[in-house]
Amino acid sequence: MSYYKPKFQHPKLPKNELGYTVADYDGAVSTLCAGCGHDSISGAIRNACFLSAIPPHRIAKLSGIGCSSKMPTYFLGKSHGFNSVHGRMPSVATGASVANRDLIYLGVSGDGDTASIGMGQFVHLIRRNVNMTYIVANNGCYGLTKGQDSATADLGSVGKYGVKNPFDGIDLASLAVLQGASFVARSFSGDKEQLEPLIRAAMAHRGFAFIDVVSPCVTFANNVGSTRSYAATRDNLDAMPIDFVPMREEIRTQYKEGSSQTVTLHDGSIIHLHKASRKYKPDSREDALMALQTANRTGKVLTGLLYLDTDSQDLNHTLALATKPLNSLGKDELCPGSRVLKSINEGLR
Amino acid sequence: MKQIKGINDFVVKFANVNGTGSASANHLFAKAIFRMGVPVSPRNIFPSNIQGLPTWYEVRVSAKGYLGRRGGVDLMLCVNPQTMEDDIASIAPGGYFVYDSTRPLAPHLKRDDISYFGIPLTAMCMREFKVARLQQLLKNVVYVGALAALLDVDFSILKDLLNDQFKGKEKLILPNVHALEMGYQFAQDNFSCPLPIRLDSSVIDAPHIRESKHILMNGNTAAALGAIYGGATVAAWYPITPSTSVVDAFSKYAERMRIDAGTGKRNFAIIQAEDELAAMGIVVGASWNGARAFTATSGPGLSLMSEFLGLAYFAELPVVLIDVQRSGPSTGMPTRSQQSDILAAAYASHGDTKHVLLFPATPRECFDMTVQAFDLAEQLQTPVIMMSDLDLGMNDWMSPPLEWDDDYEMSRGKVLDAEALDEAESWGRYQDVDGDGICYRTLPGAHPDKGAFFTRGSSKNEMAIYSEKGEDYVRNVDRLLRKFETAKSYVPEPKVHDPIPVKKPKTKLKLGALFFGTSASPSYEAVEILAEEGYPIDVMRIRAFPFHKRLDAFVHDHDMVFVIEQNRDGQMRQLIMNECHIAPDKLTSVLNYSGTPITARTIARQIRQALNVDSADIVELHPEIA
Numbered sequence: 001m002s003y004y005k006p007k008f009q010h011p012k013l014p015k016n017e018l019g020y021t022v023a024d025y026d027g028a029v030s031t032l033c034a035g036c037g038h039d040s041i042s043g044a045i046r047n048a049c050f051l052s053a054i055p056p057h058r059i060a061k062l063s064g065i066g067c068s069s070k071m072p073t074y075f076l077g078k079s080h081g082f083n084s085v086h087g088r089m090p091s092v093a094t095g096a097s098v099a100n101r102d103l104i105y106l107g108v109s110g111d112g113d114t115a116s117i118g119m120g121q122f123v124h125l126i127r128r129n130v131n132m133t134y135i136v137a138n139n140g141c142y143g144l145t146k147g148q149d150s151a152t153a154d155l156g157s158v159g160k161y162g163v164k165n166p167f168d169g170i171d172l173a174s175l176a177v178l179q180g181a182s183f184v185a186r187s188f189s190g191d192k193e194q195l196e197p198l199i200r201a202a203m204a205h206r207g208f209a210f211i212d213v214v215s216p217c218v219t220f221a222n223n224v225g226s227t228r229s230y231a232a233t234r235d236n237l238d239a240m241p242i243d244f245v246p247m248r249e250e251i252r253t254q255y256k257e258g259s260s261q262t263v264t265l266h267d268g269s270i271i272h273l274h275k276a277s278r279k280y281k282p283d284s285r286e287d288a289l290m291a292l293q294t295a296n297r298t299g300k301v302l303t304g305l306l307y308l309d310t311d312s313q314d315l316n317h318t319l320a321l322a323t324k325p326l327n328s329l330g331k332d333e334l335c336p337g338s339r340v341l342k343s344i345n346e347g348l349r
Numbered sequence: 350m351k352q353i354k355g356i357n358d359f360v361v362k363f364a365n366v367n368g369t370g371s372a373s374a375n376h377l378f379a380k381a382i383f384r385m386g387v388p389v390s391p392r393n394i395f396p397s398n399i400q401g402l403p404t405w406y407e408v409r410v411s412a413k414g415y416l417g418r419r420g421g422v423d424l425m426l427c428v429n430p431q432t433m434e435d436d437i438a439s440i441a442p443g444g445y446f447v448y449d450s451t452r453p454l455a456p457h458l459k460r461d462d463i464s465y466f467g468i469p470l471t472a473m474c475m476r477e478f479k480v481a482r483l484q485q486l487l488k489n490v491v492y493v494g495a496l497a498a499l500l501d502v503d504f505s506i507l508k509d510l511l512n513d514q515f516k517g518k519e520k521l522i523l524p525n526v527h528a529l530e531m532g533y534q535f536a537q538d539n540f541s542c543p544l545p546i547r548l549d550s551s552v553i554d555a556p557h558i559r560e561s562k563h564i565l566m567n568g569n570t571a572a573a574l575g576a577i578y579g580g581a582t583v584a585a586w587y588p589i590t591p592s593t594s595v596v597d598a599f600s601k602y603a604e605r606m607r608i609d610a611g612t613g614k615r616n617f618a619i620i621q622a623e624d625e626l627a628a629m630g631i632v633v634g635a636s637w638n639g640a641r642a643f644t645a646t647s648g649p650g651l652s653l654m655s656e657f658l659g660l661a662y663f664a665e666l667p668v669v670l671i672d673v674q675r676s677g678p679s680t681g682m683p684t685r686s687q688q689s690d691i692l693a694a695a696y697a698s699h700g701d702t703k704h705v706l707l708f709p710a711t712p713r714e715c716f717d718m719t720v721q722a723f724d725l726a727e728q729l730q731t732p733v734i735m736m737s738d739l740d741l742g743m744n745d746w747m748s749p750p751l752e753w754d755d756d757y758e759m760s761r762g763k764v765l766d767a768e769a770l771d772e773a774e775s776w777g778r779y780q781d782v783d784g785d786g787i788c789y790r791t792l793p794g795a796h797p798d799k800g801a802f803f804t805r806g807s808s809k810n811e812m813a814i815y816s817e818k819g820e821d822y823v824r825n826v827d828r829l830l831r832k833f834e835t836a837k838s839y840v841p842e843p844k845v846h847d848p849i850p851v852k853k854p855k856t857k858l859k860l861g862a863l864f865f866g867t868s869a870s871p872s873y874e875a876v877e878i879l880a881e882e883g884y885p886i887d888v889m890r891i892r893a894f895p896f897h898k899r900l901d902a903f904v905h906d907h908d909m910v911f912v913i914e915q916n917r918d919g920q921m922r923q924l925i926m927n928e929c930h931i932a933p934d935k936l937t938s939v940l941n942y943s944g945t946p947i948t949a950r951t952i953a954r955q956i957r958q959a960l961n962v963d964s965a966d967i968v969e970l971h972p973e974i975a
Contacts, residue, residue, distance in 0.1 A: 080793035091630025
């Protein structure tokens with residue numbers, strides 16, 4: 001870890017259209033281990049928000065407990081953050097998002113936080129289609145308690161103590177597709193080119209957007225025999241590159257027709273899926289599940305945009321929430337007054 | 350045989366099979382008495398079951414306006430053969446037994462000290478009605494008609510109520526009224542009506558009830574209305590008896606009163622969570638984001654919410670929780686009442702935690718205290734738990750009408766908006782600027798570059814920066830204690846009533862009684878009984894935790910203080926011992942934890958025992974034996 005983050009900025013750091021530099025999206029110095037995959041994810045989140053020119057204070061970042069859940073301290077220092085309870089961030093995010101539908105919600109969790117203690121809440125978060133981006137920094141082990149296998153650790157993967165994991169791992173991406181998530185992606189913390197556009201697309205998506213990010217634990221699971229080490233992940237990576245083009249930049253895109261598939265999000269942003277990788281359409285749950293199963297069987301880590309439903313209706317829509325955020329409603333909108341109460345009394349006599 | 354007699358002063362108990370529509374017929378009976386202007390308190394004593402098990406409904410009529418349970422049964426109406434033997438045994442000598450005489454009564458069920466009234470309910474309904482479901486349902490209405498004749502219930506009021514009940518389903522009015530008349534006529538033709546126990550609305554001795562134009566409603570509905578009027582916009586919950594009807598009622602009223610007229614959209618969100626952990630998490634998230642949010646639960650739910658309550662206490666987030674208590678531990682008796690979550694709520698969660706509790710005793714207080722809970726939670730930035738119970742929450746109580754001051758403004762507490770942040774020279778989330786332990790909070794999204802901070806359950810310094818330094822931690826938790834001290838001046842004060850004058854006291858001891866919630870009504874009654882017997886007792890009704898300093902003084906001023914409550918371990922007594930500087934010997938528990946609400950007679954009996962009063966000296970005031 002580092003102890004010091006220089007405040008000096010290059011005077012000519014490029015600015016986004018809001019006039020912010022990428023440094024305006026920085027957080028505090030990371031206290032994670034040097035080389036931790038999670039720090040790369042923090043960097044990708046920072047860059048994604050900068051590139052998409054999201055005002056930092058309009059983002060609310062939430063997390064549970066664990067190494068992963070420390071991350072929100074290390075990016076977006078101008079955003080409110082909530083480091084909640086182990087495995088319970090989904091419910092906190094649900095409450096926050098219905099209270100103020102105008103903010104952008106970014107949840108960061110880990111494989112212990114999501115696939116074990118928080119499995120129940122995670123599944124119900126998907127079921128409700130809460131409008132948020134949910135990133136799992138997935139390293140297959142419990143870092144903060146020193147390297148126990150997590151529920152996503154692959155069968156036979158060897159941890160730092162040399163013991164083979166005897167249980168089948170839970171595949172969060174498959175689970176999310178199966179449970180009806182409207183945006184499911186997988187990436188690798190070391191693949192910035194893919195991860196950044198995925199995060200940007202997820203944040204532009206209306207509804208629940210899930211990104212499972214393989215993020216090696218350098219301290220407890222980066223050894224030979226671990227299926228989540230940097231080396232193993234790189235060796236087995238089956239990546240589908242993508243690009244993300246926000247609505248307002250569309251004119252500047254250079255892609256020739258036919259060279260890639262495009263998917264348009266509800267706000268007009270466009271996702272380009274490079275045809276070079278494989279023939280894959282992310283609009284079919286069945287195809288996504290098949291591709292994931294095939295990759296799992298062959299020991300590959302399939303990354304990219306796996307499934308997307310651009311027509312999904314989020315929880316705010318399902319609840320028919322007022323356009324004005326609930327937290328901004330005042331007495332006049334909320335309190336029926338004494339005359340109504342008198343008639344209620346009358347009905348109780 | 351001597352028969353119990355009394356005008357406007359008796360207890361009727363119905364013994365039914367659940368799922369047969371009896372509760373609504375029994376409620377019809379109670380509501381008619383209420384409409385006559387006679388003080389009445391109905392109680393549904395029901396099983397955790399949908400169909401086929403024994404269920405009871407107790408209706409107390411009290412000229413003096415006592416609304417708690419008295420104890421004892423004067424008239425038993427039994428249509429459930431499963432429990433008939435016990436039901437008959439429970440009738441007071443001189444009492445009355447009304448039953449379905451379609452089949453003859455077994456000889457061993459005959460007592461010679463009670464009067465029997467057989468009505469062939471099943472036979473009458475089989476004869477008169479064709480539809481099987483009606484044959485079943487209308488049996489209940491037939492016996493209500495018979496009781497109207499036996500007890501002098503105003504028949505026109507019963508008919509009005511049926512008309513109200515079936516508004517929009519006119520087809521059902523005719524058979525219901527017919528059933529009512531059949532029962533009435535049968536009783537007139539076969540029995541000497543009315544009985545020595547009967548109603549007479551012209552001789553009511555409870556002016557306070559008549560003058561304040563009481564309403565009849567349950568505490569859960571009142572709490573739901575409190576949430577509507579208090580400005581709650583987010584309700585998250587998991588179904589659990591006996592709290593379920595809080596959110597049901599909130600939903601019903603919100604659909605009527607919280608729809609935006611222009612867009613038809615909802616100014617509220619109700620989320621049925623996957624469990625109580627998530628319900629509380631949703632409330633915590635919504636409150637963090639500045640919405641007024643609440644949940645309602647009962648014992649097991651409170652346990653599951655404990656972790657989040659600790660977070661909300663330490664992260665200083667407003668949370669409103671309505672705990673409708675039932676019998677624990679574990680599933681206990683889920684449809685029976687107790688006041689047994691006191692300690693679990695007061696100290697919910699691990700580490701050093703304390704929570705603000707409110708103790709409503711009437712539906713009116715359920716309404717007022719729910720509104721107040723939202724104000725307190727935001728003012729104090731901490732969880733506030735309203736401690737209702739099944740008896741108050743699910744039963745209809747006569748209550749003063751709900752009142753609303755249109756000048757009410759929500760107290761949102763110390764929240765800095767963008768303008769205030771621009772004006773502030775410096776700001777730290779956990780700086781105690783005002784010295785009252787309450788700091789200034791900001792809401793997400795408030796300002797482009799000021800006021801953002803990290804909310805967390807971990808230790809932090811005044812600037813909300815993570816810190817594991819011992820001195821930072823200690824300063825923070827000591828400030829939380831200071832805040833709890835501040836809370837004492839915010840929460841509702843205890844109620845103290847003028848002592849009842851006793852001419853020749855039979856004791857030199859200065860006696861006091863402390864009670865709260867649904868223990869209050871029967872406690873007041875017991876105190877009046879004991880005053881007439883020569884034992885004056887001063888009373889204080891506790892309405893909130895942290896305790897007011899007057900509670901300390903009250904205990905110090907008395908030689909012996911009874912703490913009357915409905916749990917095994919004397920939890921309120923323990924809480925008082927824990928929080929006040931009081932010698933434990935001064936506090937004597939008066940307890941009932943059978944699951945059915947405590948009665949005035951139980952309280953009086955336990956206090957006599959504690960005072961070593963020879964029970965041979967005692968003449969029971971109720972019922973009067975002719």
